[in-house]
Amino acid sequence: MEPALEIARIAKHEGKKVALKGWVHNKRSSGKIRFVLLRDGTGIIQCVFLKEQVPEQAFELADSITQESSVEISGTVREDKRSPGGYELSGSDLKLISLAEPYPITPKEHGVDFLMKHRHLWLRSQRQFAILRIRSELIKAFHDFLDDSGFILCDTPILTPAACEGTTTLFNVDYYGEPVFLTQSGQLYNEPLCAALRKTYCLGPTFRAEKSKTRRHLTEFWMLEPEVAFLDLEGCMDLAENLVAYAVGRVLERRSPELGILERDLSKLEAVKKPFPRITYTKAVELLKSKGRNLKPGDDFGAEDETILGQSFDRPVLVHRYPAPVKAFYMKRDRSDPNLALAVDMIAPEGYGEIVGGGQREDDLKELEKRIKEHDLPRQAFEWYLDVRRYGSFPHSGFGLGIERTVAWICGVHHIRETIPFPRMLEKIYP
RNA sequence: UCCAGCGUAGCUCAACUGGUAGAGCAUCCGGCUGUUAACCGGAGGGUUACAGGUUCGACUCCUGUCGCUGGAGCCA
Numbered sequence: 093m094e095p096a097l098e099i100a101r102i103a104k105h106e107g108k109k110v111a112l113k114g115w116v117h118n119k120r121s122s123g124k125i126r127f128v129l130l131r132d133g134t135g136i137i138q139c140v141f142l143k144e145q146v147p148e149q150a151f152e153l154a155d156s157i158t159q160e161s162s163v164e165i166s167g168t169v170r171e172d173k174r175s176p177g178g179y180e181l182s183g184s185d186l187k188l189i190s191l192a193e194p195y196p197i198t199p200k201e202h203g204v205d206f207l208m209k210h211r212h213l214w215l216r217s218q219r220q221f222a223i224l225r226i227r228s229e230l231i232k233a234f235h236d237f238l239d240d241s242g243f244i245l246c247d248t249p250i251l252t253p254a255a256c257e258g259t260t261t262l263f264n265v266d267y268y269g270e271p272v273f274l275t276q277s278g279q280l281y282n283e284p285l286c287a288a289l290r291k292t293y294c295l296g297p298t299f300r301a302e303k304s305k306t307r308r309h310l311t312e313f314w315m316l317e318p319e320v321a322f323l324d325l326e327g328c329m330d331l332a333e334n335l336v337a338y339a340v341g342r343v344l345e346r347r348s349p350e351l352g353i354l355e356r357d358l359s360k361l362e363a364v365k366k367p368f369p370r371i372t373y374t375k376a377v378e379l380l381k382s383k384g385r386n387l388k389p390g391d392d393f394g395a396e397d398e399t400i401l402g403q404s405f406d407r408p409v410l411v412h413r414y415p416a417p418v419k420a421f422y423m424k425r426d427r428s429d430p431n432l433a434l435a436v437d438m439i440a441p442e443g444y445g446e447i448v449g450g451g452q453r454e455d456d457l458k459e460l461e462k463r464i465k466e467h468d469l470p471r472q473a474f475e476w477y478l479d480v481r482r483y484g485s486f487p488h489s490g491f492g493l494g495i496e497r498t499v500a501w502i503c504g505v506h507h508i509r510e511t512i513p514f515p516r517m518l519e520k521i522y523p
Numbered sequence: 524u525c526c527a528g529c530g531u532a533g534c535u536c537a538a539c540u541g542g543u544a545g546a547g548c549a550u551c552c553g554g555c556u557g558u559u560a561a562c563c564g565g566a567g568g569g570u571u572a573c574a575g576g577u578u579c580g581a582c583u584c585c586u587g588u589c590g591c592u593g594g595a596g597c598c599a
Contacts, residue, residue, distance in 0.1 A: 122562085123555040142556075159549090174557065194533075199560045200548045201535050205591050261597075277599090302597055303524055315599060395595075437599095449599060494599030 100134035126154035222350035233342035248278030274299035282319035312516035319490030328489035444501035450491020
């Protein structure tokens, strides 16, 4: 079978007779004329059938065909301003490949629960088409940026013996009778990898068994985690800023039609230029207090705090030097104030919250041993991790970037469930 | 896990202070030669989530169960 012509490339075939394969997105009729909106996964084109110009069978089929039936349509490509997309197909024939049963998702409105139960079909809609194409572009942009910067992609394991940041939020797996966990982060593995390859990153699914039920949470989400040897906190912030600014620029450059489908306010994305504001945790608390938030020193930010912080700037803001107790055990302490961790979060504008979390890692063996003890972590499970400090320790930094939250922000979609094809959420695993 | 709200036709919703179930879309039939979520006419479609209670009478009030939505904490 020859690969069918794609609607996305139809403009190159203007005036020519072509055959398209796809699904019936919608149809309309008026007397002796039939309009079939053909969707082929790359785009949508309106096909027009006139009773006198097509075989009787084809004309009748254009009438009786059901939404999402698969068809082959032949006709002549014609520029037409009346048609969405600018091009139209003067249909000469319509052949049925498979007749669809009555399709549950109609062009009218539907509720969230209904759409989520039909997620496998919902993916065919224009909005999801746009979001998934932007997601793909964003991930491609991350790979390109890191590759061009000399990073080596290193995949980290999904089955892990120990918790990265505490055991309460892990999914358990039976591993030949041994209890192991689905990974929560590739971070601990990235650290030895960056001693081998200097600049490394991983991109993969991570799992959190948190009982979180908000628009910002999934139990399975994808995380991009770069880790760099001989990089301090400031360098880590530079990297995060460069990466995000580049990726947003790429989406603007290559996916503006999709942003248009989503009716995204482009000026909000165009503002995302370097430099991003950088404020300390202490300054951030002052800012929040000035806006009426009641925070005690040492408190971590709540969802509302993050929203306010994000809305205070027209581009992502980097908040650094957090109180050590609210951050992970492996964060290096600030030499000028040991109560502070050399950690950084990037908070997206428009209330999308934290999209990046990371910082400089503790590279002193004694300090790290102390932290493991303080956090009541199983020391033995971390021996290999401590080896990174035993054999030529070095300052290093890195972060994790949440793919879905970033996609949600760039797309301007309200809920993270739309940013991944098949979202896994609290007690929701079908389809 | 906690707090709040919701559950009526395939879908989205309506039904006053408790008075006996209704609209649009979808489906089916018919009409229309340029439709844009097309439109117009007609038809079929209901154990009002489930179980119990109060009442002459329950979609409506009460109790419980289940499901969903939004939010919180935790986090990316």
